Amino acid sequence: MFKLSIVSPERVLYEDDVESLVAPGIDGYLGILSNHAPLITSLVTGRIEIRDAHKIEKIAAISQGFLEVSGNTATILADAVEFVEEIDLSRAESALKRAEERVNMDSGDIDLPRARNALIRARNRIKLVKQFKQMKK
Amino acid sequence: MLSLRDIRKRIRAVESTKQITKTMEMVAAARLRKAQQQIESFRPYARKMQEMLAHLSEASGAVEHPYFEQREGNKVALVVISSDRGLCGSYNSNIFRRTNLWVADHPDLDVGLILIGKKAINFYKRRDYKILGSYRDFDGKFDIGKVRQITNDLSEMFISGDVDRIVFIYTAFLSMASFRITETQFLPIRAEFEEAVEKEEYAAAKEYIFEPDPETIFKQLLPSYALVLVQMAVADAIASEHGTRMLAMGSATKNAGEMIEQLTLQRNKARQASITSELLEIVSGAEALNK
Numbered sequence: 524m525f526k527l528s529i530v531s532p533e534r535v536l537y538e539d540d541v542e543s544l545v546a547p548g549i550d551g552y553l554g555i556l557s558n559h560a561p562l563i564t565s566l567v568t569g570r571i572e573i574r575d576a577h578k579i580e581k582i583a584a585i586s587q588g589f590l591e592v593s594g595n596t597a598t599i600l601a602d603a604v605e606f607v608e609e610i611d612l613s614r615a616e617s618a619l620k621r622a623e624e625r626v627n628m629d630s631g632d633i634d635l636p637r638a639r640n641a642l643i644r645a646r647n648r649i650k651l652v653k654q655f656k657q658m659k660k
Numbered sequence: 661m662l663s664l665r666d667i668r669k670r671i672r673a674v675e676s677t678k679q680i681t682k683t684m685e686m687v688a689a690a691r692l693r694k695a696q697q698q699i700e701s702f703r704p705y706a707r708k709m710q711e712m713l714a715h716l717s718e719a720s721g722a723v724e725h726p727y728f729e730q731r732e733g734n735k736v737a738l739v740v741i742s743s744d745r746g747l748c749g750s751y752n753s754n755i756f757r758r759t760n761l762w763v764a765d766h767p768d769l770d771v772g773l774i775l776i777g778k779k780a781i782n783f784y785k786r787r788d789y790k791i792l793g794s795y796r797d798f799d800g801k802f803d804i805g806k807v808r809q810i811t812n813d814l815s816e817m818f819i820s821g822d823v824d825r826i827v828f829i830y831t832a833f834l835s836m837a838s839f840r841i842t843e844t845q846f847l848p849i850r851a852e853f854e855e856a857v858e859k860e861e862y863a864a865a866k867e868y869i870f871e872p873d874p875e876t877i878f879k880q881l882l883p884s885y886a887l888v889l890v891q892m893a894v895a896d897a898i899a900s901e902h903g904t905r906m907l908a909m910g911s912a913t914k915n916a917g918e919m920i921e922q923l924t925l926q927r928n929k930a931r932q933a934s935i936t937s938e939l940l941e942i943v944s945g946a947e948a949l950n951k
Contacts, residue, residue, distance in 0.1 A: 530705045532804075532891065548871055563716055564871035565880050589881060591712050593868070598708050602884070 524576060525557040529583070529599040536583065536604050537573065544597055545572040546590050553590070561593040568640075568647045571599070582607045584651045586644040603644070607655040610648050619645035664934060667927045671920060678916035684747065685909035691800055692836070692902035698802050699833065699895050706888050713885060716877060719868040726819045727849045727882050733824035735770045737792055737817060738762065739846070740784075741830040741897040742777035744799045748901055749908030751831065751839075752779040758841045759829050763789070772823065776810070776894075792817070802898055804891070811890045815883070818847040830893045831900035837907065839900040846889055849882070 527544055529537040544555040547569025553562075571583040588601035622642035626635070662670070740759050742752045763771050772792035775781050781794045795810060817823050825845065832842040870877060 528704075528708070530708050532702055532705050532888070534701045535704050550871055560869055561719075561867065562869040562871070563712065563719070563874075563877060564869075565877055589712060589877070591715060593715065598712065600705065600709055600712060600884075 525555075525559075525595045525597060527573065527597045527599075529571070529601065529604055531588075531601045531604045533603075536601075536606070537581075540576045541597075542574045542576065542578065543572075544574075545570075546599065547571070547585065548590070555592055555597055557595055559592045559595075559597075563589070563591045565589050566599070566601070568643050570647070570651050571604070582651065582655060584610060584648050586647070587640075607651050610652050612649065612652050615645050615648040615652070619649060662926070662930070664927065664930045667923055667930060671923045671927065674916050674919050674923065678913055678920065681909045681912040681916060685906055685913060688748075688902045688906035688909060692899060692906055695800075695802065695895065695899035695902055696833075699892075699899055702891065702895060706892060709881070709885055709888055713881060715868070716874060716881065719870075719874070725878055725882055727815070727847060727886065729848050731821075731824040731848075733821075734768060735772070735823045736766070736825045736827060737772050737774050737814070737823040739774045739814070739826060739828045739830075739893075740776065740780050741828070741893060742775070742780035742783075743897075743901045744778040744796060746779065747908065748905035751901055751904040752777075752783070754841055755829060755831065756780070756783050758843075762827075762829065762843065774814070776897075792823070798894070798898065800898055800901055802895055807891050807894055808887060810894075811883075811887045814846065814890070815886055828893045830897040831904075833896040833899040833903065836903060839903060842896075844889075844893070846893075847886070849885070849889075 524540045524542060527537060527539065527541045528535065542556075546553050546555070547567050548564045549567055552569070553564070555562075566585060566588045568586045569584075571585050573581040573583070575581065583604055583606045585599070585601045586603040588599055588604070590600075591598045618641065622638055622645055625638040626642055738759065740755060742755050746752070759773070770790075772790040773780075773784060774792050775784060775794040776796075777798065778796050781796060784791060793813065795806065798806060814826055818826055826847040828842075828844050828846050830842060831839045834840055
């Protein structure tokens with residue numbers, strides 16, 4: 524068991540003891556159990572899996588961030604993060620459409636890296652919602 | 661002395677003003693609550709980020725980044741955060757006074773202003789100050805897109821060498837009824853988080869694993885941190901704006917109430933006087949007939 528807190532600029536998403544954590548590290552997914560060695564890493568857009576003290580699994584979508592593990596505490600700083608249940612699928616889909624249009628236009632005056640990021644984020648959210656729905660079935 | 665009619669007219673006018681100020685007070689209170697929530701939801705993130713930066717710089721030693729670069733030059737950008745709308749007491753004038761003082765106190769520096777809010781733009785437009793940029797239309801609402809834009813513009817200005825230092829002047833929000841004008845240096849970033857580490861006597865023996873490497877993480881983390889700093893200043897300023905407006909409108913409502921009371925007293929006196937004189941006229945008229 525170790526302490527996990529997940530915060531984004533908007534809110535504190537999670538703050539509690541957990542059994543395990545899986546997060547999208549820059550070089551691939553990382554599994555964290557208690558008494559993990561101290562670690563600081565950047566996170567990419569992807570999925571976070573938490574197994575809490577009652578062995579209940581929670582899945583969240585993260586859009587870039589950082590993870591620090593030290594002294595049996597893990598902290599995730601995310602640009603944006605939400606539990607799968609909270610994702611508004613139709614909103615994510617319209618965001619995806621907008622981002623695709625922006626990337627394809629490629630007119631030079633738009634912020635291409637930001638548009639690409641938006642695209643990746645929207646895809647991630649949609650993918651996770653779909654996975655989550657299948658899991659439930 | 662005012663006539664009875666005039667007094668009645670004034671009472672009505674003051675009453676409608678009172679209604680307006682009362683409404684504005686309530687609107688400001690609602691917006692203040694929202695702004696406060698914004699600050700509170702944001703603080704944990706800012707704190708954790710500072711902690712992470714502290715641990716990172718402690719574990720990795722001196723890291724070089726353009727944001728840390730201390731330069732000899734004397735070009736300073738002063739970022740002045742004001743409001744778009746008025747009727748908020750001395751909120752804006754206090755900020756301007758402090759800004760003018762700051763500029764006067766640093767004659768050796770080449771100061772340029774970056775103005776946020778219509779009030780600052782209008783104030784400095786006609787005065788003899790160098791203006792490097794201006795942003796408007798926050799309109800008392802926190803807008804992360806605009807904050808990001810400001811952060812990007814400022815860091816570009818700093819990194820390109822247009823300015824050597826960026827300082828914020830804004831109103832810090834301490835509580836519902838207390839605000840303080842604050843100056844903080846934004847860039848170069850003061851390595852304050854390093855001091856925090858020493859106080860904490862953080863176990864230096866800890867061997868961190870870095871993925872990828874500390875420099876890269878720093879490079880990714882610092883722009884977010886810069887954004888956090890700007891965000892905190894803007895969020896505080898917005899909350900203070902609503903707070904001062906609420907107080908100003910509250911006392912305006914109170915004053916209007918007192919004024920109505922006085923006017924009502926005057927009205928009653930005037931009415932009594934007119935009744936008395938009417939009576940006198942009738943009585944003396946009747947007596948004249950009796951003779």
